[in-house]
Amino acid sequence: MSTPSATPSPDNEINRMSDNKCPMHNTGADWHGAQMDFSNDMSYGDYLGLNQILHAQHPLSPNHNEMLFIIQHQTSELWMKLMLHEMRAVRTHLRSDDLPPAFKMLARVARIMDQLVHAWDVLATMTPPEYTAIRPYLGASSGFQSYQYREIEFILGNKNAALLNVHATTPEFPLLEEALRTPSIYDEAVRLLARNGLPISAERLNADPTLPTVADASVQQAWLQVYGDPTRYWALYELAEKLVDMETAFRFWRFRHVTTVERIIGFKTGTGGTAGVSYLRKMLDVVLFPELFALRTEL
Numbered sequence: 287m288s289t290p291s292a293t294p295s296p297d298n299e300i301n302r303m304s305d306n307k308c309p310m311h312n313t314g315a316d317w318h319g320a321q322m323d324f325s326n327d328m329s330y331g332d333y334l335g336l337n338q339i340l341h342a343q344h345p346l347s348p349n350h351n352e353m354l355f356i357i358q359h360q361t362s363e364l365w366m367k368l369m370l371h372e373m374r375a376v377r378t379h380l381r382s383d384d385l386p387p388a389f390k391m392l393a394r395v396a397r398i399m400d401q402l403v404h405a406w407d408v409l410a411t412m413t414p415p416e417y418t419a420i421r422p423y424l425g426a427s428s429g430f431q432s433y434q435y436r437e438i439e440f441i442l443g444n445k446n447a448a449l450l451n452v453h454a455t456t457p458e459f460p461l462l463e464e465a466l467r468t469p470s471i472y473d474e475a476v477r478l479l480a481r482n483g484l485p486i487s488a489e490r491l492n493a494d495p496t497l498p499t500v501a502d503a504s505v506q507q508a509w510l511q512v513y514g515d516p517t518r519y520w521a522l523y524e525l526a527e528k529l530v531d532m533e534t535a536f537r538f539w540r541f542r543h544v545t546t547v548e549r550i551i552g553f554k555t556g557t558g559g560t561a562g563v564s565y566l567r568k569m570l571d572v573v574l575f576p577e578l579f580a581l582r583t584e585l
């Protein structure tokens with residue numbers, strides 16, 4: 287905006303001239319003081335490894351819509367990577383009774399999940415014929431083989447040793463095997479309840495970490511005590527609600543996945559070999575933190 291009352295000065299004149307310069311005629315020597323030469327400096331693309339990321343899309347079909355399919359999966363995997371980074375740190379903080387940073391990270395994980403829930407809207411623009419055109423090129427590849435997704439399930443306590451078989455011949459196998467054997471975030475939350483003087487059964491505290499979480503009456507009683515006296519147990523109360531937020535967001539993700547899949551492939555079998563939608567619907571029944579939901583009937 288021009289300021290007629292401003293006193294003209296040689297400096298103002300020069301700035302105005304360079305601001306008015308058409309970008310098409312900019313010589314590249316100067317643009318608002320921005321650095322232009324990165325022959326000796328790290329640039330944006332160098333820092334982010336954009337050469338690798340932006341050259342990692344290799345459509346196999348001649349179909350225009352395959353790019354959406356690839357980028358939707360790749361971006362989901364990137365967000366999963368961040369989720370795992372945060373979740374592993376949450377588990378460590380819970381182990382050392384350091385709750386404030388764990389809360390911050392749990393909030394971030396829930397927001398990432400929300401974002402992944404909304405991402406289904408983009409994929410839903412793919413119609414059944416568009417998917418059918420690329421399906422022959424997908425072979426047997428499926429999100430079912432996502433090792434990051436499997437680790438997320440494991441770290442949340444939905445352990446299933448049989449699913450390791452999918453990864454038996456891959457370099458990620460040891461990582462996933464370790465994730466199966468490591469107590470989940472919820473196991474650590476239950477141990478925290480015990481360290482805070484709430485009685486937890488020995489059976490629950492010594493539960494085999496390679497098995498899925500099983501509801502335990504003493505854990506439910508302990509959470510009930512927390513919800514019955516939030517002032518006394520404020521940090522545990524906050525932790526409980528953060529865990530409920532996270533599981534809720536995860537359930538939404540599962541729900542949007544199955545509804546988007548049904549919209550696109552109907553009741554055809556999955557590329558990964560399952561029955562497809564009916565398999566994904568069964569996964570909607572998985573409850574990660576059973577007592578935190580069961581206790582609500584009692585409050």
Ligand code: HEM
Nearest residue numbers: 358359362428429430432435547556557558559560562569
């Ligand atoms: C048109 C798009 C999609 C279709 C038709 C589809 C279909 C399916 C089907 C049928 C399954 C069951 C396993 C199988 O037999 O393949 C599955 C599993 C899975 N998909 Fe998708 N999917 C799509 C997009 C996505 C996207 C964008 C992601 C994001 C990473 C994703 C992640 C997963 C995961 C993690 C599983 C395993 C779920 C579990 O075992 O509980 N899918 N998908």
